[in-house]
Amino acid sequence: MKQIEISKVAKLPTIYGTFNIQAFKEGCKEHLAIFTDNLDKTPIVRVHSECLTGDVLGSKKCDCGEQLNYAQKLIGREGGLIIYHRQEGRNIGLVGKVNAYALQDRGLNTVEANHQLGFRADERTYDIVEFILNYYNLKKIRLLTNNPKKIESLKDIEIVERIPIIIEPNLYNRDYLRVKKEQLGHLL
Secondary structure, three states: OOOEEEOOOEEEEEOOEEEEEEEEEEOOEEEEEEEOOOOOOOOEEEEEEOOHHHHHOOOOOOOHHHHHHHHHHHHHHHOEEEEEEOOHHHHOHHHHHHHHHHHHHOOOOHHHHHHHOOOOOOOOOOHHHHHHHHHOOOOEEEEEOOOHHHHHHOOOOEEEEEEOOOOOOOOOOHHHHHHHHHOOOOOO
16 A cells, blocks of 8 residues: 555534544545544444535436435434545546546446446445554444445454445436446445
8 A cells, every 4th residue: 555644633514513534645545534523432434435426516317425415414413434535436537437427328327338438337446445444443333335345345344234325316316326236236
């Protein structure tokens, strides 16, 4: 793993409560830990993959922004940690993601679009996630996810519970969610 630069901790008041934030710079990617003061022995943890279109612009093509909001509400109430994992578009980058969107507009699904562009269905890696969990000395967590790859990637962390994060489908993401379930194995 590359050398990791770690920021100081700062407060972040939000509509979901006041969190602490800390940045972890891995090469040119800067990941963010968003956490409550009460990181108990087995906190709720959400590994949220960056999605500019969903998280910031409110895209209805995915469920990412709604998942992030759900995680912030839950963790704001119950305590825990969100790792904002900077791997846009399943780690194909913003240009790749917009190009995939253009192919989806022509009828391809999310997996077919990635393949058409020369990418695997999911290019993400999770080494930095384990690094961050170990940095906070978290050995047991309750993982807020539907993605089995995230569960499998945490080899040195005991996942005592998987908490599903189910978002109601809409007109624009119904097929996207079906593909996540049927082709990517998401637990929906």
